[in-house]
Amino acid sequence: MDLPASLPMYFVNDGLNKSGALAGCMDAIAENVIRSYVGVLSRKIVDHSLSKELAGELRQLLITSCHRITKPRDIAAKYLNRLITSFPSLMCDESLVCAILEVLTLLRYACEGEFTDEYSPQPDFTSERAGIRLQLTDNYRVRNDMLASLIKSVESWFGLAVLRAPMELQVILQNYLSAHDTVVVPEAMELGATIAIKFATTQGPLERKAAPISGVAAWRPDLTKLFVSQVAGKNHYAGENDGIRLAGSNGQERATFLPPRS
Numbered sequence: 001m002d003l004p005a006s007l008p009m010y011f012v013n014d015g016l017n018k019s020g021a022l023a024g025c026m027d028a029i030a031e032n033v034i035r036s037y038v039g040v041l042s043r044k045i046v047d048h049s050l051s052k053e054l055a056g057e058l059r060q061l062l063i064t065s066c067h068r069i070t071k072p073r074d075i076a077a078k079y080l081n082r083l084i085t086s087f088p089s090l091m092c093d094e095s096l097v098c099a100i101l102e103v104l105t106l107l108r109y110a111c112e113g114e115f116t117d118e119y120s121p122q123p124d125f126t127s128e129r130a131g132i133r134l135q136l137t138d139n140y141r142v143r144n145d146m147l148a149s150l151i152k153s154v155e156s157w158f159g160l161a162v163l164r165a166p167m168e169l170q171v172i173l174q175n176y177l178s179a180h181d182t183v184v185v186p187e188a189m190e191l192g193a194t195i196a197i198k199f200a201t202t203q204g205p206l207e208r209k210a211a212p213i214s215g216v217a218a219w220r221p222d223l224t225k226l227f228v229s230q231v232a233g234k235n236h237y238a239g240e241n242d243g244i245r246l247a248g249s250n251g252q253e254r255a256t257f258l259p260p261r262s
Helices: 007-011 020-047 054-064 070-086 088-092 094-116 140-164 166-178 191-200 205-210 212-216 224-250 252-257
Strands: 124-127 132-135
Touching: 007 020, 007 054, 007 070, 020 070, 054 070, 054 088, 054 094, 054 132, 070 088, 070 140, 088 094, 088 140, 088 166, 094 124, 094 132, 094 140, 094 166, 094 191, 140 166, 140 191, 166 191
Parallel strands: none
Antiparallel strands: 124 132
């Protein structure tokens, strides 16, 4: 049984959603499908037989959770939350984490449009990095509700991932932040990067055991120093490797054109 990411699309018919008896049957079917797939996925995880298409299906559910119509949006959000909270190890997929962070950023931009494009709202938002496109409602109140709901869910998902696979999640978040484009405009704030930094510097279970006194302190320790040093080291050696490849591919005489080391 494959993950039916198309399930929420059966609820795009507004007339169907308003039909009391039929809508109740559809909701019951959707609940049974979700419950059945959770059972199937639990067996596949034990056997280490997850399909390669799973991450793509989860990404599609994430996109549908921002649908302009309420019912498919709610079904997709419920489905996605059920899967990730049941299996936090799904957050070890880099493409899924990147998509989640990019959707947060896009929704934040979409909500800011209330103050910049109040009378001509932009419906389409695209992330080339994650390869996703959102088609949002023009209602800014709904957009803000979507953003608030997604932030709450993401903090829960990332919190579970930190407990289950702290090192894997930290590496994914480091890659996301390291590969991020340089922001030139001071007003440009990216919510995805903010969330990534928050959880990249969060202590895992091992660090919490090593610092039991932190529970009685007035401040909460984190891994900011370690995170910054790791990202700086990764970028430094990535630059060293790029320089070596450039010198090797273009000849030793081109090596003088490399930027000076600081």
